[in-house]
Ligand SMILES: Nc1ncnc2c1ncn2[C@@H]1O[C@H](COP(=O)(O)OS(=O)(=O)O)[C@@H](OP(=O)(O)O)[C@H]1O
């Protein structure tokens with residue numbers, strides 16, 4: 001049963017105070033894309049770059065979160081929706097603590113991503129479409145999962161037997177089939193500079 005009689009408590013130290021001390025804004029960089037498109041690689045590379053600049057950051061990665069917070073969830077449409085809802089809430093908390101959250105989840109459904117976007121203050125949710133052709137992801141097959149999915153060993157595998165809905169209004173699109181990692185990272189960092197999330201690079 002949902003909880004009742006709960007009242008929002010305001011924090012003594014505000015998000016603005018934390019951001020001021022950190023010297024950067026707290027936003028959520030929401031990486032979305034097929035398995036093997038490059039979400040983990042890029043979120044970690046961007047984090048390393050931001051960390052070097054002295055930013056407070058944290059990467060939330062699908063594979064890792066599914067070992068703990070979301071270990072009760074599978075890959076049905078409803079479980080994926082709940083997975084993304086929880087991560088959205090966690091990312092929001094991270095932002096309130098002054099941290100730049102980088103999330104690396106397939107997040108295949110547009111409505112789920114938009115729901116997260118709409119629960120955050122304007123400008124906090126930066127959707128990064130990690131674009132890569134299915135054939136290329138399958139060729140990479142970093143974890144051997146596409147081979148298994150094609151063999152019918154993994155049900156509801158994104159791109160094969162479960163849909164991926166491409167973003168229609170992503171703040172950023174990086175094409176990892178066409179662009180090297182370094183250039184993708186710089187594209188993202190330049191966006192953060194332009195939006196004054198960070199002030200130096
Ligand atoms: N059926 C199925 N479909 C897609 N992916 C699968 C599946 N089963 C396991 N995996 C592995 O789980 C990782 C995706 O988890 P996510 O939490 O990002 O998925 S989702 O956003 O809830 O759709 C995904 O990680 P990435 O390859 O990093 O995307 C896979 O390693």
Ligand SMILES: Nc1ncnc2c1ncn2[C@@H]1O[C@H](COP(=O)(O)OP(=O)(O)O)[C@@H](O)[C@H]1O
Pocket residue numbers: 033034035036037038039040041042104140142175176177179180181182184
């Ligand atoms: N421009 C690029 N950006 C990110 N990854 C790339 C790029 N070019 C090639 N790759 C390679 O593609 C693979 C992506 O795997 P991974 O980051 O685990 O994807 P995902 O987290 O989306 O499943 C890695 O082996 C990475 O080295």
